[in-house]
Amino acid sequence: MPITSEEAAAIAAGIGQARGLRPGQLPSGAQFAEGLNGMEECAGLIERHGQDRGPFPLTRFVPVPVVEPASGDNRG
């Protein structure tokens, strides 16, 4: 079950208290829920697809490998 905005707000408040954060440093419940639920969906996608090329932490985004079109004459 996805985390609700209310549940996410409560989690954020708990983290904020533990870390000594100000209210202005906390995300809204809806925003935090989107992040937490997104995390679960991404983990689910990885699990379904396997990790043929990993696991690896991406330290930088490597664009999909392509041959630059007509790179010999500087076209792209």
Next chain:
Amino acid sequence: MAEGVTRASFLRGAVAAGAVLAPLATPAAASASAGTAAGGGDRPLHDLEISEAGELLRNRKITAVQLAEAVLERTALVEERVLSYALPYGADAVLAQARAADRLIRRGTYLGPLHGIPVGLKDIIFTEGILTEANSALYRGFRPDFDATCVARLKAAGAVVVGKTHTIELASGDPAPTNNPWDLARTPGGSSSGSGAGTAAGEMLAGIGSDTRGSVRIPSAACGITGYRTTYGMVSKHGVFPLSYTIDDVGPLARSALDAALLVDVMGGQDPADPTTRPVPGYALAAALLEDRGRRPLRGVRVGVPAADDYFRGVPSDDQLAAFDEAAGVISSLGADVVAITSDTLPAPLTTLNSMTTPIVNAEVGAFQYQNWKTRAEEFTTPYRNQVNNGNLLPANAYVDAQRARALWRDGFLTMFEDVDVFIHPVDDIATLKPPAQDPARPRPSSGNKYSPWSLTGSPSIATPTGLSAAERVPLSMLVNAAPGDDELALRVAHAFQGATAHHRLRPEL
């Protein structure tokens, strides 16, 4: 999965999908009625495309000062209503650049198609010694001590910078004050709001913006111009406030695909100051577009359109669907092999692309603003702060897994380009009304963000005008997309379409 379709069978598919064909003729027929059709030889200078003005400048039929004066006069007339500028440079500074451009031409030094062309810059792009405030309280009074690489390259090519244009705060916060020149009660879209509105309104011949989740293409679609998000890394981001460095893209908001290509030819190419730029010295996209391909310039190009039940046909606006179907027919008539495609946009368990974009964008902007977040978070506007805060509270694996999922998702999504060269689809809707006004209910909900898929893949994606809505008479648009690196193909389709239609030459009445 691709299947061959004819124009007739494609339209039948549209009916099956619930598209209402009644207004189909209206957007296409709008080309010369609402707004001033800019097809004749008596057009004011401020309405010209770069390719046209550049030719007049090169042949000394006009001067850069005359062109600058035309743009300045237009700005004096409309800026109070449109509010494109965060910081107009003013007549003295603009005319000084134009006079310098004219001097070079008189001495026989012509720097190329941008020589003497008035261009605006989104106010997140650094300009040496000139305010760059990004519509953010944290950067009030900020004067960078260098020009962004894209600015330096524009200036070296002879462009005349006319000012800094309004942006949503740091490309992702509170809206800009800018109004849509087609209907001042509507938003111009964002985040490159001023560059879009200003180009449509004739205050500049083109604007430069940045695009993370659509910020070049959204205002271009809303304002009836051509917005080009390049393949990731073609244009340097050095000297541009970042939002999400693995997604951000600097690109033009212009009046045609050809103009957009001219701008990227100048701004693009590897930059040692930006390690994410592609290892390509430079680009010659415009020259490729100008090759003579005859009366059927898209012969041999396979163009995908979304199948009836595909994610990319989940569009709330009937007008957008109808104009898109008409555009697909035009593209077919230009020789393209148009085929219906079912995309793999939301593979299980994904229910929204935000599952990837939110952790990625929030974590990257959170990291960029970490020092400010610790001490001054309250000075950001609520929408921006929410993202920074989210990025700094989410666990690290939210970011890492989102990037890993992105790579897996991208590999599946891009398989569509095993079947087609280019994929086109309508955008969701027309420009929205500004609050407190509310847009009327639509016959169906959106299936989800139509811009983000191409941001996540790092693909070329070009917002291309397709007409005007029947009731509101505001712009309609489609996106022309390709696999990363295939910018030339996407531009070819947009350019050929614009060669056969006049939608991109419509101008708002102001």
